[in-house]
Amino acid sequence: MSSIYEIPVQSASGEIKTLAEYRGQVMLIVNTASKCGFTPQYQGLEALYRSYASQGFVVLGFPCNQFGDQEPGDIKEIQSFCSLTYDVTFPLFAKIDVNGPGAAPLYQYLKSAAKGLLGSEGIKWNFTKFLVDRQGTVRARYAPTSTPESLRKDIEAALR
Incomplete structure (x- = not known):
């Protein structure tokens, strides 16, 4: 893929699309995951989304069940949980794998563009976050231990 905007993703409704609709946004x-120790981060992610959406910022959630079976439900159950428990309004997509041979193309791209600790590519746990600027560059x-609140400075810098 030459651009993050060309990578196919599956919407929560099952439609295959790309991230092109987010071109020009951070x-x-x-x-x-809905049953993880980091699940309360949904609240902070939603707060970021509400704080910066008018400036061209979006949070994109990709449910994943690869870590400790912590996202066992289907997308309707996940959406209901997120809405009722954390009042989530940012986009959630279909459940994906982030590691292994079935890793979603988006995560193959993200892991290659921004390596983890000691240059590793694998996602270690739920709530790993990637910040992508308006030009589509992974910044x-x-x-997972980085709280949404701790990202505010980087998000604000990317929005400038």
Whole structure:
């Protein structure tokens, strides 16, 4: 892929599309899970989305069940949980794999563009975050332990 905007992704409704509709926006792409110790980060992610959406910022959630079976539900259950528990309004996509031979093309791209600790590519756990600037360049990768609030400076810099 020559651009992040050309990579196919599956919407929550099952439609295959690309990230082209987010061209020119700052994206925070996160692999999520509903039964994880980091699940309360949904609240912080939603706060970021609401704070910066009017400036061209979007959070994109990609549910994943590869870590400790912490996202066992289907997309309708996931959406319901996120809406009822954390009032999530940012886009959630279909459940994906982020590692292994079945890793989604988007995550293959992200992991290659922004390596993890000691140059590793593999996603270590739920709520790993990638910040993508308005030009589609992956600017940063954040560990699951990085709280959404701790990303504000980097998001604000990317929005300038």
